[in-house]
Amino acid sequence: DAGVTQSPTHLIKTRxxxxxxxxxxxxxxxxxxxxxxxxxxxxxxxxxxxxEEERQRGNFPDRFSGHQFPNYSSELNVNALLLGDSAxxxxxxxxxxxxxxxxxxxxxxxxxxx
Amino acid sequence: QKEVxxxxxxxxxxxxAIVSLNCTYSNxxxxxxxxxxxxxxxxxxxxxxxxxxxxxxxGRFTAQVDKSSKYISLFIRDSQPSDxxxxxxxxxxxxxxxxxxxxRGTSLIVHP
Numbered sequence: 001d002a003g004v005t006q007s008p009t010h011l012i013k014t015r016x017x018x019x020x021x022x023x024x025x026x027x028x029x030x031x032x033x034x035x036x037x038x039x040x041x042x043x044x045x046x047x048x049x050x051x052e053e054e055r056q057r058g059n060f061p062d063r064f065s066g067h068q069f070p071n072y073s074s075e076l077n078v079n080a081l082l083l084g085d086s087a088x089x090x091x092x093x094x095x096x097x098x099x100x101x102x103x104x105x106x107x108x109x110x111x112x113x114x
Numbered sequence: 115q116k117e118v119x120x121x122x123x124x125x126x127x128x129x130x131a132i133v134s135l136n137c138t139y140s141n142x143x144x145x146x147x148x149x150x151x152x153x154x155x156x157x158x159x160x161x162x163x164x165x166x167x168x169x170x171x172x173g174r175f176t177a178q179v180d181k182s183s184k185y186i187s188l189f190i191r192d193s194q195p196s197d198x199x200x201x202x203x204x205x206x207x208x209x210x211x212x213x214x215x216x217x218r219g220t221s222l223i224v225h226p
Contacts, residue, residue, distance in 0.1 A: 042216035100148045100214030105157030
């Protein structure tokens with residue numbers, strides 16, 4: 001049973017560019033949450049998607065946007081990249097109404113902005 | 115003040131030691147408490163979760179929550195080198211938002 005799949009694994013971008021990260025949820029899950037994890041820090045919630053809509057959003061600027069597709073997969077887009085956007089981006093899938101105890105995380109995408 | 119505070123360590127112990135990992139939180143509405151383990155270059159994986167106060171045991175792991183002092187603990191008995199990882203505590207309220215808030219994680223090193 002495939003867990004959460006994220007692509008690409010690593011990415012290097014230049015300041016000002018745009019990036020798209022992808023996530024395929026665990027089979028049977030319908031909700032996708034995105035987190036940013038800076039080096040030495042805990043994951044910070046970006047937003048959550050359910051039924052192709054953004055349901056909740058953390059304290060991140062509008063440069064961060066997302067999308068969920070009918071097959072429950074999701075994309076995270078970041079525009080006008082800043083050096084501070086360098087981090088591990090984690091996708092977690094779950095069932096709606098499941099708390100953190102129901103999250104399954106992917107291995108993340110390591111984004112480096114130079 | 116962050117909602118969830120956790121000492122980053124590193125905590126270095128010999129194999130076989132009992133390990134105590136701790137977090138404090140500030141929001142009294144938090145009811146669900148989780149411990150995740152994160153190996154290097156991997157995503158977090160759920161180790162244990164508890165609801166409200168009390169203890170929960172699973173093999174070598176025991177999770178403890180004291181809501182009166184807003185204190186969360188994870189104990190690891192007979193620690194093994196394979197337990198070397200970063201341990202993240204997380205918590206959220208019941209009802210409404212189930213988005214977990216994470217601590218920064220404690221790095222644990224178990225040396226043979």
